[in-house]
Amino acid sequence: MADPVREELLALAAIYCGPHEWEVLSRSETDGTIFRIHTKAEGLLNADISLELVFHLPVSYPLCLPGISINSKHLTRAQCVTIQEKLLEQAEKLLSEPMVHELVLWIQQNLRHILNQPETGNGSEKCTFSMSTTVDDGLWVTLLHLDHMRARTKYIKTVEKWASDLSLTGRLMFLGKIILILLQGERNNIKVPKS
Template sequence: MSETALEEVSVLSSIYCREGEFILTPRAAQDGLMVQINSTVGAERRLDVSLLFHLHPSYPSCPPAISVCSTSLSRTQCQDIRQKLLDQAADLPPEPMVHQLVEWLQLCWEVPEKCKEEKKEVEKEEEWTAVLSLDHIRSQSRYIGLLQRWSLQLQLTGRVLLGRSILVILQGARPSIKEFCRLLKTVKVDVDSSGRKCKERMMKVLIESPLSPLVDTGSRVLW
């Protein structure tokens, strides 16, 4: 990471200093940093929003990747915020911009009139549960980091069971689960026995059914 990016992260930790407001997740050198800022948006209604910025090693020469999730907003509204932040980032010069993006969101984004009652009736999308079987996890920090990022981007709840069998349990919209599975098979998520990056070609969907509550099995909750 550049000195400029590291300095920005230090400043952000000072600005967003309330408990749980700023979370930094170090990545491998080639993967950059993950910065999570928990904020509120909207002048009339203060709505909680979690913003995840993936700062690539070349940042700020390139804009950050952004994910948005919220228990106060619908999936459509979160996607709308994410797109507006990406558009805003694309218009900014190549310099530290995370604080500027968060401030812009806090000051400029408002809940559209037609969406103000959506919290009372959440999107009428049927929720599903899926259980996936993974072949191996050798580069655990990289692999699980990608799973976390995809689940945030796709608005999924998940957990991983690490043992003799490696299982991933997902809950959320069925199209999002299908996209998660597609990413697993098409993106290089791990390394093979020779240390080369590889895709999860051996992933299997063991169960896919309408939503049932996650049970406490002593598994490791990762996102």
């Protein structure tokens, strides 16, 4: 781990030192560091909204964008995706320097404005998971949409086995009639479908 990244993580741990504000989820010399920050930001009608921000700092960070996941029981999935997109846009402006604290401060200051935009919608489904990461020779993320699943238990076991065999991590999500598989792993283990 590079010294600037180590220093950034130490600073973040000191800043977010309250109960359950900061948690390192994993640390690896090959995959980088994944950690979670719990914070609040002012939403619509001046109400505080709890946010769970999960950052994945790849080994090449800060020369590449961090992976960012947004979760909140107060926001819809569409709102979480919009916030994630806005954070990644902001991160592009800060590329090549430690940026996590700047991103957290930015979302705290701008959440209300993002939620006021019409494209964030006001649907009722809650945000469960969304992750984005840079596309490089190492870590890739892909989202698969399944039309249907007949033998659910058997299918889940098969997907888990394939993911394990290919050293992939992911999440199988049932959103009403929509079935999604989110996979994350080495580029060589994820084949991107051709359009």
